[in-house]
């Protein structure tokens with residue numbers, strides 16, 4: 586690609602191809618619904634990975650599963666390949682120098698069944714046990730959901746008071762699933778709720794949850810259930826990611842608390858940054874919660890100028906449609922689009938033809 590073509594590419598919003606990923610739980614119909622696919626289907630691909638520069642970790646799965654492919658004016662290109670063309674141009678100087686990769690992973694997730702009880706590494710554990718610069722602190726922004734078998738959508742998050750490593754490892758040894766669920770706080774959820782799930786904090790997304798997840802870019806999940814609620818047997822590798830069961834149990838932070846304290850620690854109240862009669866810009870996750878990523882929501886019925894901040898960002902169109910003006914050209918957007926905006930883009934003007942909800946995802950600080 587010539588220098589001119591590269592510069593042009595860096596001024597173009599780049600749309601990714603659909604990117605569904607195999608998981609151990611079933612779901613996905615609400616992702617089809619969001620993507621306006623005519624046949625909505627629950628199966629083994631309940632997640633859409635967005636702007637992923639990492640592959641998923643699954644047993645006997647294709648090596649490149651999870652990697653984002655972008656549609657560009659010069660043909661299809663993996664996001665990883667795009668970045669490699671010029672890290673500073675596409676990621677921004679700060680991210681290019683500090684991480685050399687995007688530093689963030691975004692997902693849409695729709696659970697028909699409860700996910701296994703699990704935990705992800707914090708940065709220190711990731712570094713020492715898995716030799717990874719990233720852990721898997723994550724965040725959930727609830728967009729919707731559905732009742733499954735008459736049950737309301739809930740999530741499990743954080744140990745209750747009094748759960749010790751001894752109690753937890755005995756429940757794991759005996760595979761006492763009800764006992765383990767009983768050790769966790771359970772939250773009923775509604776669209777608009779937001780939660781931070783820091784590395785080390787046990788959790789399980791319940792059945793009937795539809796959410797946007799912004800997270801550190803790894804696929805390290807430590808699980809304490811050897812058989813999923815749907816009856817799938819989990820291989821040892823996916824239980825402990827190669828570190829062994831004892832080390833897997835050390836990934837949990839045993840600092841249980843009351844339900845009130847759990848809500849204070851992990852339930853986030855979105856804040857309005859600015860609003861008018863035709864727009865509102867809210868911050869959901871920001872540096873007061875984590876330095877790993879950020880999420881804003883733009884609700885728009887009209888036009889809005891969004892300034893770049895020297896790093897790339899990603900827009901997920903939850904609903905609506907309209908036009909984007911940037912780099913001297915205009916592009917259309919509509920529900921289901923996932924768009925990469927390079928660091929080189931200094932401003933983007935959004936002009937809607939239908940009221941739109943645009944989720945703006947940001948890389949680490």
Ligand SMILES: O=P(O)(O)OC[C@H]1O[C@](O)(CO)[C@@H](O)[C@@H]1O
Pocket residue numbers: 607608609610632692700701723788790798800806
């Ligand atoms: O248990 P599975 O199928 O690997 O799914 C793990 C999923 O759980 C999450 O961490 C959400 O808790 C997702 O990021 C991840 O893809």
